[in-house]
Amino acid sequence: MRGQPLDLGTLVGVQLFGLLDQLFIVYANDWADQETDRRNRTPTVFSGGSRVLVEGRLSPRAIGTAALVCAGSLLAVSVGLAVARGAPLLVPLAVLALGLLWAYSYPPLRLSYRGGGEALQAVGVAGVLPLYGYLAQGGALGSFPWALVALLLPTHLACSIATALPDEPSDRESGKLTLPARIGGERASWGILALNGLTLALAPFGMASVGLSAGAWWLVPALAALAVPLVRPAPPGSKRVQVRVAAAITATLAAVALPLLLLAAS
Structure with missing residues (x-):
């Protein structure tokens, strides 16, 4: 396209x-x-x-x-x-x-x-929505950049986990099996970092699939993701947990914005 x-x-x-x-x-x-x-x-x-x-x-x-x-x-x-x-x-x-x-x-x-x-949540945001926009603009299913979706799936999954961090007590009480409710917010925060690390590892391949290269700007989502487990302790109800969630959201938004901005500029 x-x-x-x-x-x-x-x-x-x-x-x-x-x-x-x-x-x-x-x-x-x-x-x-x-x-x-x-x-x-x-x-x-x-x-x-x-x-x-x-x-x-x-x-x-x-x-x-x-x-x-x-x-x-x-x-x-x-x-x-x-x-x-x-x-x-x-x-x-x-x-x-x-x-x-x-x-x-x-x-x-x-x-x-x-x-x-x-x-x-990750499949919907990182898969269905981009594919919908691509096909609507005349793209062919066979030429859809699946490698770019693979790049973004882990960070979207991390973001979905992060938004459940503040709700850990009520989710556990209600039997809602989010990852924070199952393993606790602190362990989940390291999982968020690991998933964002996977996105960073896939960045060169995903970017290359659309003719782009992964540059130094990827430090932005990397640093935001690193802040997630380092902002601690961050129990539900605290301001720190909101900072932790905001950092995870920033990491995902930056990972999404980078290929979009570079594609628009190319």
């Missing part, structure tokens, strides 16, 4: 898809997790749900309706893009995006409670 013009209408449609998907995830997950969120005494700006149900600002019915509206709108946008761009795979990708949240929060799988919820 390099060297081809960017279709602005398609860009708007893809961004609308991403916004609707995010809103669907927030609303549907809030509805599914309302009992766990009520037990959460350590919420942060990164975790613990939106709190609108816990604080009584919206009803479960309103949240459920909003989730359904977003899901329907997401599918409608995808059908429109599929027809306009001649990209029929956008529709099953949209269904997959909805299915990932269902598998995450709802029976029979409910993997956020059984273990594996973080992996679903």
Whole structure:
């Protein structure tokens, strides 16, 4: 796709898809997790749900309706893009995006409670969303840069684990098997560093797959990832745990931004 013009209408449609998907995830997950969120005494700006149900600002019915509206709108946008761009795979990708949240929060799988919820998040953000945008802009499935996805998957998984750090007590109480709830926040923080280290190790190969080289700017996500276990102790409810989560998010955002900026400049 390099060297081809960017279709602005398609860009708007893809961004609308991403916004609707995010809103669907927030609303549907809030509805599914309302009992766990009520037990959460350590919420942060990164975790613990939106709190609108816990604080009584919206009803479960309103949240459920909003989730359904977003899901329907997401599918409608995808059908429109599929027809306009001649990209029929956008529709099953949209269904997959909805299915990932269902598998995450709802029976029979409910993997956020059984273990594996973080992996679903990583697949959605690092896999489904980039592939959706690529196909919408006219890319062929066979030429999709899978090595770049492989590069970004570990850091997205690390970020998903990090956002569960503040919720460790209520998740453990509710039987929600996030990695921090299973092994503790301190051990999980070293796992976050290891996953980001894997992304750094894959960077030369992933960048080369799109004609780029890994340069010194990769020190930014490296240093941010290193801060995750070094900011300690960071128990849930403390300011340090928020710094720890922010550092993990920074590492992931930097890893995503680097290839994007270099591709835009090339």
